[in-house]
Amino acid sequence: MARTRQSDARSRRIGLILFAACMVVAVPTLIVLFSIAGKSSSPWFGQYDPDTHHAYNFSLTDQDGKTVRLVDLRGDAVLLAFGFTRCPNICPTTLGNLAAVYRKLPPAAQERTKVVFISVDERDTPASMKEYVPFFNDRFIGLTGAPADIGTTARAYGAFFRKADAVGSDKDDYMIDHSTYAHLIDPEGNLRVLYRFEQLPETEKITDDVLRVLGTQAPGKQP
Amino acid sequence: MRRVPLLLLACLLLSCRPMPEPAPDPGPLTGRQIYMARCIACHQVDGRGIPSICPPLLNSPQLSGPPEDLIRILLLGMKGRIVRDGTTFNGLMPAWRFDLSDGQLADVINDLYARWKPETPAVTEQTVRMIREETAGQKLFPTAKELRLSE
Numbered sequence: 181m182a183r184t185r186q187s188d189a190r191s192r193r194i195g196l197i198l199f200a201a202c203m204v205v206a207v208p209t210l211i212v213l214f215s216i217a218g219k220s221s222s223p224w225f226g227q228y229d230p231d232t233h234h235a236y237n238f239s240l241t242d243q244d245g246k247t248v249r250l251v252d253l254r255g256d257a258v259l260l261a262f263g264f265t266r267c268p269n270i271c272p273t274t275l276g277n278l279a280a281v282y283r284k285l286p287p288a289a290q291e292r293t294k295v296v297f298i299s300v301d302e303r304d305t306p307a308s309m310k311e312y313v314p315f316f317n318d319r320f321i322g323l324t325g326a327p328a329d330i331g332t333t334a335r336a337y338g339a340f341f342r343k344a345d346a347v348g349s350d351k352d353d354y355m356i357d358h359s360t361y362a363h364l365i366d367p368e369g370n371l372r373v374l375y376r377f378e379q380l381p382e383t384e385k386i387t388d389d390v391l392r393v394l395g396t397q398a399p400g401k402q403p
Numbered sequence: 404m405r406r407v408p409l410l411l412l413a414c415l416l417l418s419c420r421p422m423p424e425p426a427p428d429p430g431p432l433t434g435r436q437i438y439m440a441r442c443i444a445c446h447q448v449d450g451r452g453i454p455s456i457c458p459p460l461l462n463s464p465q466l467s468g469p470p471e472d473l474i475r476i477l478l479l480g481m482k483g484r485i486v487r488d489g490t491t492f493n494g495l496m497p498a499w500r501f502d503l504s505d506g507q508l509a510d511v512i513n514d515l516y517a518r519w520k521p522e523t524p525a526v527t528e529q530t531v532r533m534i535r536e537e538t539a540g541q542k543l544f545p546t547a548k549e550l551r552l553s554e
Contacts, residue, residue, distance in 0.1 A: 266543070268480065268497060268498040268499075268500070268501055268502075268543055269441075269480070269498055269502055272480070272495050272496070272497040273441060273444065273497055276444035276445045276497075277444040279444065279445075279453075279456075280443075280444045280445075283453075315456070315493065315494050315495035316494075316495070347540075348540070381439070381440055381441075381444065383444065
């Protein structure tokens with residue numbers, strides 16, 4: 181009887197020690213997990229690339245006929261999209277959303293942000309870009325280039341484009357199928373965030389991402 | 404001793420979250436949802452537009468004019484200079500004929516009417532279909548002058 185009571189007390193002690201040991205492991209683990217979850221309440225909005233990948237240093241022609249290289253934009257955040265000026269709705273919607281992002285930035289951040297639209301259409305020229313780009317914002321940069329340079333640039337950014345069949349007898353009346361991603365490149369020239377077309381209307385969240393790559397957190401936002 | 408595993412199990416269960424229920428089918432998008440997804444970058448949630456680029460929807464002559472004009476703008480898009488009450492705007496409106504169905508375009512237009520011209524009779528899917536056929540093959544992004552819109 182006395183042995184049973186002793187054995188019960190020993191079992192209870194072992195149980196308590198096991199329980200305490202579990203708590204010692206579980207409580208800090210839960211604290212760490214909750215703190216990670218807390219931090220992820222303000223994650224990057226787009227698909228963030230934590231690794232350092234230098235964005236391809238294109239060299240193309242802007243709407244004023246000047247050569248623009250990505251490296252010339254070092255020190256600024258760059259929002260980059262591919263498209264063409266005859267695009268019925270994807271490109272105007274993309275640029276409309278990027279213009280809304282730009283308007284939401286404080287003036288100092290606007291000075292350090294460039295929105296770049298690269299045409300994948302060989303019919304586009306600096307002149308057509310000169311007409312098109314100010315429809316959205318006259319500070320945006322519209323780039324064209326030789327088909328080989330455009331092809332290399334698009335491939336380097338993982339962008340796809342393909343000339344669709346001509347409509348009717350006019351061989352110049354055609355659309356271009358193209359991918360619809362937008363990239364955010366940080367001031368060091370690294371690809372940082374990728375946005376799907378469906379994400380672009382969330383301009384407030386993209387503005388926060390731009391401010392983060394610029395190192396100027398949006399007011400009232402947690403790091 | 405027997406209670407300890409139960410206690411640990413309870414702790415484990417308390418830290419688990421219930422499985423989320425499958426989201427119900429949201430059904431077709433409403434005119435307002437389409438407006439919010441595709442139009443607010445320029446027209447803004449409240450329709451006030453953007454200075455020098457996109458004129459406000461409030462008191463828009465296109466909302467007071469024939470619905471056919473509005474349908475043409477949504478199908479073909481529009482670009483270039485327009486003047487409203489002495490203020491000039493120079494922007495580009497996307498063409499939605501390839502992306503939105505007749506019913507969706509009618510829903511968007513009726514949402515615009517409900518918000519900014521509530522006394523206007525609703526546009527039907529049939530009217531949109533008629534204008535779609537009429538404008539087939541026309542060039543995209545006409546100017547206000549080419550569309551013969553009233554300023």
